[in-house]
Amino acid sequence: MKPIFYFILLPALLPVFVLLYYVYSKDKVEREPLTVLIRVFALGGLFSLLDIPAESFANRLIVQYTGSASGMTFDLYSNFLGIALVEELTKWLVLMVYIWKIRDFDYRYDGIVYAAAASLGFAGLENILYVLRFGTSVSIGRALFSIPGHTAFAVFMGFFLARAKHWDLRGSKLLCGLFLLLSVAVPVCIHGIYDFLLSPSGQASPVSFILFVILLDALAWLFIRHEFRTDRPLGQ
Numbered sequence: 001m002k003p004i005f006y007f008i009l010l011p012a013l014l015p016v017f018v019l020l021y022y023v024y025s026k027d028k029v030e031r032e033p034l035t036v037l038i039r040v041f042a043l044g045g046l047f048s049l050l051d052i053p054a055e056s057f058a059n060r061l062i063v064q065y066t067g068s069a070s071g072m073t074f075d076l077y078s079n080f081l082g083i084a085l086v087e088e089l090t091k092w093l094v095l096m097v098y099i100w101k102i103r104d105f106d107y108r109y110d111g112i113v114y115a116a117a118a119s120l121g122f123a124g125l126e127n128i129l130y131v132l133r134f135g136t137s138v139s140i141g142r143a144l145f146s147i148p149g150h151t152a153f154a155v156f157m158g159f160f161l162a163r164a165k166h167w168d169l170r171g172s173k174l175l176c177g178l179f180l181l182l183s184v185a186v187p188v189c190i191h192g193i194y195d196f197l198l199s200p201s202g203q204a205s206p207v208s209f210i211l212f213v214i215l216l217d218a219l220a221w222l223f224i225r226h227e228f229r230t231d232r233p234l235g236q
Contacts, residue, residue, distance in 0.1 A: 026224060
């Protein structure tokens with residue numbers, strides 16, 4: 001077990017747990033139960049297994065629609081619909097199935113905590129699969145870009161999900177529905193841009209990807225800071 005842990009699990013999971021601890025440590029008003037957080041993390045990883053056949057099926061449909069497995073049109077559809085939509089919808093379903101109705105989801109910052117747990121559970125299993133396939137050489141790049149990327153997508157998902165829960169408790173179905181839509185649409189758009197900039201069509205300007213990542217991570221950090229500093233009960 002030790003060789004597997006040091007050479008596969010440690011480099012794959014260390015950045016995941018570091019970022020999850022950072023998000024969780026900022027939840028100072030009413031910290032979420034660790035048992036609930038662990039379940040959300042595990043469900044994020046478990047639900048991610050659905051993405052393998054779903055993404056394959058979606059991309060086959062995209063090839064049929066575009067008539068090609070390459071080019072700008074294919075890259076746009078593949079990255080936004082075949083990958084980003086499938087993956088972010090999977091994480092969102094974890095939250096809606098398990099978190100939406102539980103009593104512990106009762107403060108604004110909780111949305112970010114639970115979304116980060118689901119997203120990093122997803123990213124953790126994905127990272128293990130990448131390290132198993134390509135070796136530990138990919139772990140540094142994924143620790144610097146992919147894992148923070150999944151965390152940033154989760155921050156926006158959790159932010160809007162908490163707003164949806166707030167308006168649900170206030171009895172506004174319209175605003176609840178609007179923010180639920182945003183809790184999926186915004187992460188999908190951000191994730192789609194992220195992946196497209198790494199695609200053959202988007203690699204013409206690698207500087208744009210670096211600038212996008214810096215901006216994305218800075219915005220996510222600002223959202224985290226704002227939410228834990230202004231944390232208050234939902235529905236009030």
